[in-house]
Amino acid sequence: MDDTRTPVIAAGGGRAARRVLRYVSRSITAMPRWLDPTAECRVLHRMAYLYGTAVVGLATLVSALVQGLWAPTNVTMLYLLAVLIVALQWGRGPAILAATLSVAAFDFFFVPPAFTFAVANTQYLVTFAALLSVGLVVSTLASRAREQAETARSREGYISALHALSAELATASDVDTILAQVSRHIAATSAQNVAIFLPKGNALEPALSTPGFPLGANERAVAEWVFRSGRPAGFGTDAVPASAALYLPLKTAQQIVGVLAVQPSAPTMPFSPEQARLLDAFASQAALAIERARLAEEARRGDIARETERLQAALLNSISHDLRTPLASITGALTSLADDAAPRDEWMRHELIQNAKEEADRLNHLVGNLLDMNRLEAGALRLRLEPGDVEDLIGAALAQLGDSVQHRAIRVRVEPNLPLVPIDFALVTQALVNVVDNAVKYSPTGAAIDISAARTGDEVQIRVEDRGPGIPPADLTRVFDKFYRTQHSGQDTGVGLGLAISHGIVQAHGGRIWAANRPEGGAMVAFALPLQRSPDEPAGRHTAE
Amino acid sequence: MTDTGLRVLVIDDERAIRRFLRAALTAQGYHVFEAETAQTGLDAATSVRPDLIILDLGLPDQDGVAVATRLREWSKVPILVLSVRGQDTDKIAALDAGADDYLTKPFSMGELLARMRVAMRHAAQLADEPVIATGELMVDVGRRIITMAGKEISLTPIEYTLLKTLAVHAGRVLTHGQLLREVWGPGYNQGGNLLRVNISKLRHKIESDPARPRYIITEPGVGYRFRILD
Numbered sequence: 001m002d003d004t005r006t007p008v009i010a011a012g013g014g015r016a017a018r019r020v021l022r023y024v025s026r027s028i029t030a031m032p033r034w035l036d037p038t039a040e041c042r043v044l045h046r047m048a049y050l051y052g053t054a055v056v057g058l059a060t061l062v063s064a065l066v067q068g069l070w071a072p073t074n075v076t077m078l079y080l081l082a083v084l085i086v087a088l089q090w091g092r093g094p095a096i097l098a099a100t101l102s103v104a105a106f107d108f109f110f111v112p113p114a115f116t117f118a119v120a121n122t123q124y125l126v127t128f129a130a131l132l133s134v135g136l137v138v139s140t141l142a143s144r145a146r147e148q149a150e151t152a153r154s155r156e157g158y159i160s161a162l163h164a165l166s167a168e169l170a171t172a173s174d175v176d177t178i179l180a181q182v183s184r185h186i187a188a189t190s191a192q193n194v195a196i197f198l199p200k201g202n203a204l205e206p207a208l209s210t211p212g213f214p215l216g217a218n219e220r221a222v223a224e225w226v227f228r229s230g231r232p233a234g235f236g237t238d239a240v241p242a243s244a245a246l247y248l249p250l251k252t253a254q255q256i257v258g259v260l261a262v263q264p265s266a267p268t269m270p271f272s273p274e275q276a277r278l279l280d281a282f283a284s285q286a287a288l289a290i291e292r293a294r295l296a297e298e299a300r301r302g303d304i305a306r307e308t309e310r311l312q313a314a315l316l317n318s319i320s321h322d323l324r325t326p327l328a329s330i331t332g333a334l335t336s337l338a339d340d341a342a343p344r345d346e347w348m349r350h351e352l353i354q355n356a357k358e359e360a361d362r363l364n365h366l367v368g369n370l371l372d373m374n375r376l377e378a379g380a381l382r383l384r385l386e387p388g389d390v391e392d393l394i395g396a397a398l399a400q401l402g403d404s405v406q407h408r409a410i411r412v413r414v415e416p417n418l419p420l421v422p423i424d425f426a427l428v429t430q431a432l433v434n435v436v437d438n439a440v441k442y443s444p445t446g447a448a449i450d451i452s453a454a455r456t457g458d459e460v461q462i463r464v465e466d467r468g469p470g471i472p473p474a475d476l477t478r479v480f481d482k483f484y485r486t487q488h489s490g491q492d493t494g495v496g497l498g499l500a501i502s503h504g505i506v507q508a509h510g511g512r513i514w515a516a517n518r519p520e521g522g523a524m525v526a527f528a529l530p531l532q533r534s535p536d537e538p539a540g541r542h543t544a545e
Numbered sequence: 546m547t548d549t550g551l552r553v554l555v556i557d558d559e560r561a562i563r564r565f566l567r568a569a570l571t572a573q574g575y576h577v578f579e580a581e582t583a584q585t586g587l588d589a590a591t592s593v594r595p596d597l598i599i600l601d602l603g604l605p606d607q608d609g610v611a612v613a614t615r616l617r618e619w620s621k622v623p624i625l626v627l628s629v630r631g632q633d634t635d636k637i638a639a640l641d642a643g644a645d646d647y648l649t650k651p652f653s654m655g656e657l658l659a660r661m662r663v664a665m666r667h668a669a670q671l672a673d674e675p676v677i678a679t680g681e682l683m684v685d686v687g688r689r690i691i692t693m694a695g696k697e698i699s700l701t702p703i704e705y706t707l708l709k710t711l712a713v714h715a716g717r718v719l720t721h722g723q724l725l726r727e728v729w730g731p732g733y734n735q736g737g738n739l740l741r742v743n744i745s746k747l748r749h750k751i752e753s754d755p756a757r758p759r760y761i762i763t764e765p766g767v768g769y770r771f772r773i774l775d
Contacts, residue, residue, distance in 0.1 A: 364651055368630050375631065384633070384766065386721075389741045391748075395756050396763040412756040420741055426633055426766030 052086040052094030056101040060109060072110050076131050079106055083135040087142035095143060099135025103128050154274060161189055162281050169289040178293055179208040182286040186262055189278065193245070193263040196286070197223040204259065213263060214244060222247050223259040230256050235263075236270040246271065248279060250287035257290045315483060318496075322366055326359035333359075361403075369497040372430060373482070376504035381427070383508060387420035388428065390453045390460055396425070397432040404440055409448035418453060421460050421529050423509060428529070431505040434498035435464045435525045443468030443522065456528070459511070463526040470517040479515050479525075502527065549574040551665070554593055556586030556612065557601035557627065562650075566599065569654050583607035590616060597665055599657075600644070601627045602635050610638045617643035623664035625657075633766045640720045640767070647718065647767075663716030677712040680774040682751055682760055684712040693751055703728065703739075704747050711761060711771035720768040744769060 059082035063075045079102035087095035107117055111124045119125060165185045172178045175198070183194040187210060195209035197220075204224050206215055213219075222240050226233050226247040233239035234247040245263040249256050260283045264271060271279065333356035337349065375381050391414045398405055398412075439449050447467035454461055471479055478484050480503040483496040499513075506513045506527045513527040553575045555566050560581075567577045578593045580586035583604045590598060598616065602609035613624055626639045626647040636647050645664040648657060675687035681694040686709055691698045700708065710727045711719065719727070725736050728743075748755040762770045 360651065371630060387738045387741055389745050391745060391756050392741065392763050395758050396765045398757055399762065400765070412754075414756060420738055424766070425763075429765040 048090035048094045049097055052090055052098040053101060055082045055086050056098050056105060058082070059102065060105045063106075063110060067110065073127070075110050076106060076127060079103075079131060080134055080138065084138050084142060087139035088146060091146060092139055092143035095139030096136065099132055099139060102135060103132050106131065158274060158278055158281075161185070161278060162285065165282060166285050169285060172289060173293060173296065175207070175290055175293045175297075178286065178289045182260070182282060182289075183208055183210065186260075186279070186282055189275075192265040195219075195223075195245070195261040196250075196258060197227065197261065198258040198290070199227070207258070213261070218243070219245065219261065223261060226259045227256055234261070236276070246279070248283040250283055250290060252284075252287045252291045254291070257287050257294070260286060311483075318483065319366075319370065323363065326363040326366075329359040330356045330363075358403075369434075369501060372501045373497050373504070376501060376508070381504075381508055383424040383427065385422045385424055388423040388425045389420055390414060390418050390462065393423070393425065393429055393432060394451055394453065394462070396429045397436060400429060400433050401436060401440070404437065405449075407445070408440060410436075411448060411450045413450070413452040415452075415454040418455055418460060419531060421531060423529060424505075427505045428509065431502040431527065432462065432464075434502045435527070438498055438525065439464050439466035439468070439523070442466065447522075455531075458532060459528040459530050461526055461528045463524055465518055465522060465524045467520075467522040470521060470523045471515055473517070476515050476517075480513060499525070547574050550576070551597070552576045552578060552593055552595040553597050553599060553661075554578045554580065554586065554589055554595035555599045556580045556583070556589075556604065556609075557599070558582065558603070558605050559601070562601070562627075569657075573658060581605075583609070583612045586612060587615060590620065590622070595622060596668075597623045597625065597661055599625050599627060600639075602632055602639060603629065608635065610635055610642055613639045613642045613644045621668060623661075623668045625660055625664060627652075637720050637722075637767055640718065641722055645717060659716065667714065667717065677715055677773075679715070679772070680759060684708060686713065691751070698750055700747070700750065703743055704750070707740075707743055708747055708751070708761075708771075711769060715771045715773050718764050718768050718770045722768075724768060 056079070059078050063070075063078050067075070083095055083098045083102055086098040104117070107119065107124070107128065108115060111127075112120050165181065168181045168185075169178060172181055179196050179198075183196060186194045193210045193213040195206050195213040195215065197204045198207040199205075200207075204220070204227050206213075206220075206223075209215055222233055222243050222245075225239070226249050230249045230251060231239065232246065232248050234243035234245050235241065236246055245261045248260045248262070250258040250260055260279075262271075262279060333352040337344075337352055391412075394412055394414065398410065436449065436451065443449065443466035449467075450463070450465040452463050452465075475484070480499050481496075482500045484500070499515075502525075503513050506529070509529055511527055511529040513525070516524045516526075518524050551574075553566075553570055555563050555570075555577060557563050557566075557579075558581050563579045563581075567579065570577050578589055578595060580589045583606045586598075586600070586604075589595075600609050600612055604612065609626060613626065616622065616624060624639075624644040626636065626644045627650055628636045628639075628647055629650050640647060645667065646660045648660060675685065677684045677686070683690075683692045685691070689705065691700055691705070691708065706728045707724065710724060721737065721740055725740055729736055729739065744761060745755070748758050748761055751760055752758045759774065760772055762772050764770055
């Protein structure tokens with residue numbers, strides 16, 4: 001910028017002029033292009049002085065044309081007009097030049113003796129002084145008005161840039177989005193390369209960086225220092241000025257959440273005060289947004305953790321109750337059998353043993369369900385898909401239910417010529433066992449249960465219908481939730497895992513399961529298994545025999 | 546209970562299981578020997594020369610499938626595998642490696658004794674009876690005749706071979722792989738469809754309610770078992 005100063009100093013001279021000039025040059029560089037003081041601004045700057053000179057030249061020409069007609073004092077008015085125009089159009093520096101040139105031109109061309117700087121009548125010195133001082137005052141006032149307008153414009157740009165960022169940040173909820181938006185806004189306004197460092201564990205890691213940003217050990221060290229000290233560093237600051245980028249701490253009232261690093265587009269040009277202010281504002285906006293996102297995330301995690309804890313406590317309560325009840329019966333039976341002193345007849349002995357056996361079966365069933373649920377939830381379930389015969393499946397499920405369906409009227413209807421279904425036979429048997437078991441539990445002992453299977457389109461549907469009280473309509477989808485039990489079940493029949501397991505198994509097969517109430521009364525639980533596996537199924541699941 | 550004179554080797558790392566098996570089997574007249582690990586089990590199998598081995602699949606040093614494989618390298622002693630839920634793959638591997646049958650813990654003593662008897666009978670080559678009869682079903686292997694309540698039933702050659710294979714191994718589980726090899730020959734490892742379809746057809750011919758079969762029992766995920774009705 002020094003090259004542009006030289007002619008002005010020559011023209012205006014003096015320290016005051018230099019101060020004026022610095023002000024002018026700053027306001028010019030901060031003109032419409034305030035965000036990007038590039039070479040274009042300097043050209044504009046130099047041209048302003050040229051234009052100022054040209055306007056004075058024009059005034060001289062007009063004055064020469066009207067010389068005979070106008071009094072010389074009116075000619076000075078023409079020059080004043082010229083200075084005013086220059087001041088309004090190009091600012092103070094060119095206006096000062098124009099005022100000076102005007103005095104010189106007036107003296108040279110119009111004050112006798114003409115075409116010399118000599119002055120015959122010393123009164124003209126007063127005219128010169130008046131012309132010069134009026135010119136200077138006018139130029140000052142005019143350019144100040146102009147500068148104010150420019151400052152307002154530049155502030156508006158600054159505010160709107162900030163506003164645009166904060167508006168976007170207000171809607172961003174996660175840290176990644178925030179980083180992306182901040183980096184985009186900074187890259188668009190003032191810099192080429194941006195990096196944002198966030199603490200990860202004990203180290204400060206670049207969470208985002210534009211491809212050109214140098215991420216060497218030095219850069220990390222500077223970022224680290226800024227993070228620890230909370231002070232800006234790097235390019236254009238007192239700390240590590242040799243660094244290629246400017247590092248700003250992302251600071252909130254509570255903490256430093258990270259470091260923003262900005263590399264200017266021109267490697268030698270420092271950021272203007274406007275840019276620096278904007279970057280500071282960006283940095284604090286970003287810091288607030290990141291902190292907010294972090295807090296929200298923490299709160300969310302806290303909620304989940306609390307919910308999980310609550311569920312686990314409920315589960316543990318329920319499970320320990322369900323485990324203890326059969327254990328109590330078994331222990332009771334065994335201790336009374338072991339007590340030699342107790343009076344005992346054959347009927348009582350049989351009763352005790354039978355009860356203990358049934359309770360042990362129940363315990364086994366419960367543990368099995370817990371194990372299945374655990375496997376389903378851990379994603380540890382590997383399906384061994386093989387063509388399965390649905391009639392065989394129903395038979396296997398009924399065989400597995402054994403005693404509990406022994407005295408039930410169970411009607412099975414399987415559509416003839418049903419195709420084989422690709423299933424993990426053991427798992428789908430378990431799914432069906434749980435559904436039928438449920439129907440048995442929730443319907444009167446004497447009531448029949450219908451199991452039917454039919455093909456519908458490209459799937460096979462298996463339905464289990466009972467004649468119990470049905471499912472409250474509001475709970476039709478909830479019956480597949482873990483630990484769900486119908487309110488009116490009255491009796492204590494399990495932890496409420498059975499249908500949840502069936503749901504998990506059917507889902508793993510790409511099928512669906514649903515519940516409904518029969519119009520005639522009673523509940524219906526059905527599931528559908530696809531005849532063709534969808535091609536997007538993970539290949540690892542096709543582990544055939 | 547009379548002394549059967551038969552020796553049973555129990556290879557299981559769970560003390561409670563060994564203790565209960567020792568008590569129950571001794572009461573049934575068996576001589577019970579115990580081993581806690583695969584290695585001591587293999588050693589005991591050579592020194593004790595048991596008539597039957599009860600082998601747990603989850604041993605601390607080696608898995609039970611490997612033990613079954615190593616035993617079968619030199620011995621035809623019947624092996625009963627004890628597994629827990631979720632060990633289907635190991636169970637099938639052990640059966641294919643030559644184990645005779647399996648039981649899933651928890652199991653009843655009645656089941657165990659029945660499986661033991663079946664396994665030992667097969668080992669003693671007593672199963673070569675020409676006629677296997679249970680309930681209303683009679684499989685006459687010598688004359689290739691199947692009757693149901695005295696009435697002859699016509700089966701396709703595949704159905705007949707399938708039923709014969711199951712009946713000859715009555716009481717024992719046969720894996721899908723074993724049945725495919727027995728009935729369709731060694732090349733037919735992937736014929737899952739064939740097996741299911743023929744079992745279904747066979748059931749429709751010999752079972753009164755094919756959805757609740759009495760003779761051909763499905764062992765979910767493992768195979769089939771021909772049941773001798775009590």
